[in-house]
Amino acid sequence: METNQENNVSEDIRIIETSNDSKNGQDKCPKCGATDISLNQNTGKLRCNFCRHEFEPEKISGMETDISKLEGQVISSGANNYNASASDTVTLKCSSCGAEVVIDTSSSTQARCHWCRNMLSLNEQIPNGAVPDVVLPFSVKKEEARASIEKFVGKRKFFAHPKFRREFTTENIMGVYFPYMLVDINAHANFSGEGEHETKSYYIGFDEDRQKVYDAELYHVEREFDVAISGLSVESSSDRLNNASKEKTNNIINSIMPFDVENVVKYNANYLHGFTSEKRDTSISDIKELVDTQSKDIARFAANDTMEQYDRGVRWDKEEFKIKGQQWKAAYLPVWLYSYQEVKGNKKLLHYVAVNARTKETMGSVPIHMPKLIIVSSFVELAGIIAMIFVKFDYKWAFLFAGVIYFLIMYFRYRNSNARHTYESETKKEISNLRQVDTYIKEMKRLRNSYMNGANNRRVEGTSVNNNIVKSIVNNKTIDKLTGGNIVADMIRDKANKRDKE
Ligand SMILES: [Zn+2]
Ligand SMILES: [Zn+2]
Structure with missing residues (x-):
């Protein structure tokens, strides 16, 4: 098949600053000056834990809202500045007592000063990937998530491993903000090929030779359209991107997407108070190929919505897909996570049961x-x-x-090793300027297959690309270690410290 994927979007790159007034250090309540601020899950707003003052959530500004107008690369500052050799730890200076407080950004963006008990927040987008542009606050409470996980596992007790059955408890489930890249895409698709419509099915022959056959009409088919895709969500930690991992059931976390990403608010470290976070460790260049391929899959499925008459399938012989514009935002999205380590000889497998902390969608893997x-x-x-x-x-x-x-059937019911986010049909998209060609070619009789030979209009390519990308990221990381990335990391940390002292 002839494919033409023009990804050489012109060098037009626009960076949108989203952190503007964000300052590291103490984030004080305007009413009482306390630094103990956290999410009120009932309202979705931040609340001062001392005087109960509630803050109106902020939205980020400056991004393109009409996706059909997107051109070139629009990159928010939080999605842009990732440096693979930047250190995970950041040292902040407490403005009350002058003590130095270390934040381990691999799991948090806040730490309490040991001396004066004030909370210190990391809000500036330093290049280690810990501070995104936006966050989607937890709205599903821990008790609801526990009930959901217990129900899921409860239905899978019979073949569950006895050790697991003994040890299963949801007391220690964790609320985790995972890093994702949210991408809006403005693209143009032009597909052409042939499609088949079934007109009749019947039996021929007798006894042993009896066989079901089909009559169908063959058409020449073309679909050309503009497509605006909004909020395509892709994992941006290399660990989570690896859905084929032999050590962790990452596909479980992948499968609880989509999130209502249209409701994200501007990042503030206080949203993470009481939760843990996993920081981003990939750049746009690492995942662009994955995003481009998934976008094309989404366009292919959007075309399917206009071709229901071809019930035997469509074979595209030419697929042109041109990305005109892309817009990137870095986000933290909320997940309740139960994990269980299964040990088999010298093999270890980490099973997850995950709950989308916005939609309550639950998926899991249970040891058999x-x-x-x-x-x-x-x-x-x-x-x-x-x-x-x-x-x-x-x-x-x-x-x-x-x-x-x-x-x-039982294996997949317990392990769900085939579960994944069906982004190709679940991502929001809108098509416009549709041009359709459906030209009758001929009638075909007594076809033996119930489905068109070579039909490819329902194929999904973005899942296999994933594995190659993971390999290349892992290799780059190894190179980084070999070339002494740590020296650079130290320089960046020094710089961050200096800036903080000023
Ligand atoms: Zn207050
Ligand atoms: Zn202090």
């Missing part, structure tokens, strides 16, 4: 007690073979696979 599942599947297999002997049915050979099918 394999001997039990295999024994039960064997009984099902035996029952299948007996049924095959006694039942009269055209496809009775299918009973031969009863045990295998049962095994697979």
Whole structure:
């Protein structure tokens, strides 16, 4: 197939400053001067824990709101400045007592001064990826998340590993802000190929030769349109991007998307108070290929919405996809997370049960007690073979696979290793200026396949690209270590400290 993906968007790059008045250090309540401020989950607003004053959430400004007008690369300052060798730890100076307070940004952007107990916040977008542009505050409470996780696991107890069943408790679930890149895309798609519409299906032949066949009409099909995609969300920590990880069930966290990203508010470290966070460690250049490929998948699925008559599928022979503009924001999105480490010999697998802390969407992986599942599947297999002997049915050979099918259904029900975010259909998009061509070519009779040969209009490419990208990021990180990235890290930390002292 001829594909044409022009990603050489002109060098037009615009950086939008989103941190403007953000200052590191003490963030004081305007009413009483206290620094103990955290999210009130009932209102979604920040609240002073001392005088109960509530703050109106801020929105970031300066970004393009009409995606169809996007041109070139628009990058918010929080999505831009990532330096792979910047240090995780940042030292702030307490303005009350002068003590130096170290924040480990790999899990937090706040720390309490040991001496005067004031809270110190990291709000400036220093280049270590810890401070994004926007945050989506937790709205699902811990108790609701616990109930949701218990319900999910409760339905998967029978084949669960006995050790897991004994140890399972939701007392220690964690509220985590994971880093994502939110991308808006303005693109133009031009697809052409052939599509088939079924007109009739019937049987031919007798007895052993009896076979179902199909008549269909063949059309030449073209779809050309503009597409505006909003809030495509991609993980921006290299660890989470790795959905095929052998050590962690990352696909579980991926699968609880989408979030209502249109409701993000301007980042403020106080939103993270009481929660943990995982910082971003990738740059736009690391994930651009993934975003571009996923955008094209979204366009392909948008075209499908205009082609319901081709019930046997469409085969695109030419797919042109041109990205005219892209807009990037760095975000923290909220997840309630239960994790369980399964140890099998010298292999370890971290199982997650995750709850989207906005929509309550829940997904998980439960360790399986394999001997039990295999024994039960064997009984099902035996029952299948007996049924095959006694039942009269055209496809009775299918009973031969009863045990295998049962095994697979249960395996996926517990492990959900195939779960993922179906971004191609769940991401918000709007198409406009649609040009359609549907030209009748010919009638085809007695086709043996129920679906068009070579149909490719429902394929998804953005999931396999993912694995290659993860590999390249890991390699770059190794190079970084070899070239002594630490010296640079020290320089940046010194600079951050100096700025703080001024
Ligand atoms: Zn106050
Ligand atoms: Zn202090």
